[in-house]
Amino acid sequence: MKQLKILVIDDEKLIRWSLEKHLSAKGYQAIGAESGEEGIKIFEQNHPEIVLVDNKLPGIQGLEVIKKIKSLDEEAVIVFMTAYGSIETAVEAMKSGATEYINKPFAFEEVEVILDNIKNKLKIIKEIQVLKRQQKDIVTFDHIIGESVQFKQIVHLARKIARTKTTTILLLGESGTGKDMFAHAIHNDSTRHDKPFITINCSSLPETLLESELFGHEKGAFTDAKQMKKGLFELAEGGTVFLDEIGEINAATQIKLLGVLENRVVRRIGGTQSIPVDIRIIAATNRDLKRAIDDKSFREDLYYRLKVFQIILPPLRERRDDIPLIANHFITHYNSQFQKNVSHLNEGVRAMFLEYNWPGNIRELRNVIERAVILETMTSLQPDNLPNEMIGKIEQADNSSKENYTQGNIGTSGSIVEFNIPNEGFSLYEIEKQLIIHALKKSDNNQTRTSKMLGISRDTLRYKMKKYKL
Ligand SMILES: Nc1ncnc2c1ncn2[C@@H]1O[C@H](COP(=O)(O)OP(=O)(O)OP(=O)(O)O)[C@@H](O)[C@H]1O
Ligand SMILES: [Mg+2]
Known part of the structure; x- marks a missing residue:
């Protein structure tokens, strides 16, 4: 602990002098x-950790000084x-906020006992x-959001593998799909959780430096x-090393x-000892x-050593049903952080989110929501606050899908519905509506089957049904 500052407020010179002398001798900084x-002024300027204050003082009394401080x-304290x-x-003083009291005259040893307790x-x-701060930063599987069947299976497997002690894990996935998050969650769910978790980004250091960082010298x-x-x-002994x-x-x-x-040993650069x-x-x-192996920039044997257990994190566009869920999670988060009044997505934004491709995945969704929540003045997120590029x-x-429709290429099979396109053209809005009606009929109004048939998520289907009042 750093040297503690103690302010002594007493009009009796002898007591001040004696306390200051004893306190300094014990390693405190006494003022x-x-x-x-004068005491209040010094308190404001010096922020002492502890204040000793006498009751009977010229001018304002001890009890008042306590209240003011x-x-x-x-x-x-x-x-x-x-x-x-x-x-x-004394009781009055404690009620006013004093931490302890001491009866005068006292021996310095009594003060020392009180100060030790306070320390x-x-x-x-x-x-x-510190613990509270650390706990806030700790990522566990409970922080990882996703309800889609495929994603839940991935989390289930990751939890299982976290329990193994040394199994090497390879996390694959586009940028922003949660690789960092999974690495932390795995470590925190493992028996190594109270040992170091060390991350190194292999692309951020020049080659020679990376080697000496990893292996030492x-x-x-x-x-x-x-x-x-x-x-x-x-340095990570007992813990986890995350090679990003x-x-x-x-x-x-x-x-x-x-x-x-292969051998679970390291040799420092310039060293002979394993x-x-x-x-x-x-x-x-x-x-x-795999492509890196083909072009010989990555060793195949290393690849197989790393992928003892491989987790492939899907891009967000492949688990669209999770988009509203994750979006709402970030709305709640940023709403409380920025003390706003936003509680949900407006229907239009929801539909846009479901249709958008999210090349930056969850990170992009998070950033879009953060920005929109800051700008939003309503209780639901409005399209105006989405980035223009998006x-x-x-x-x-939307336009390219319109082109596909007029060329008659619907879906991948191209022959689900046949159209006679009149020369004067027709409304794309009407085509979509009719297609949905058609698909719903075909599936006996089963929304899951209809959405599969149309290659859209159930959320998008529901939104569109609402839009067309079906
Ligand atoms: N399933 C999830 N639930 C909630 N938040 C998530 C989830 N996945 C990722 N995030 C959030 O998205 C952001 C990006 O995640 P992360 O850094 O783990 O991605 P990454 O795959 O490591 O990306 P990169 O390849 O760019 O390093 C983080 O802010 C993280 O908190
Ligand atoms: Mg990462």
């Missing part, structure tokens, strides 16, 4: 004030000093604050190696990594590793 007014800082026997004043309390409060291994340095594999963007590592590092995976490491490796990439892309997609 004296001879009146309540408490109004400046609710958490201020104050010890009240009062003449022996005036128990009522312990402060330490515990600090630890609780002996003193004198190269010109700049003035001292021995442990690598991340060693694994597709970017160079040939030499690939060979060394293969060695770690150091055993007890770690789990999770690797991730959005690159197509609306542009939806319109583009």
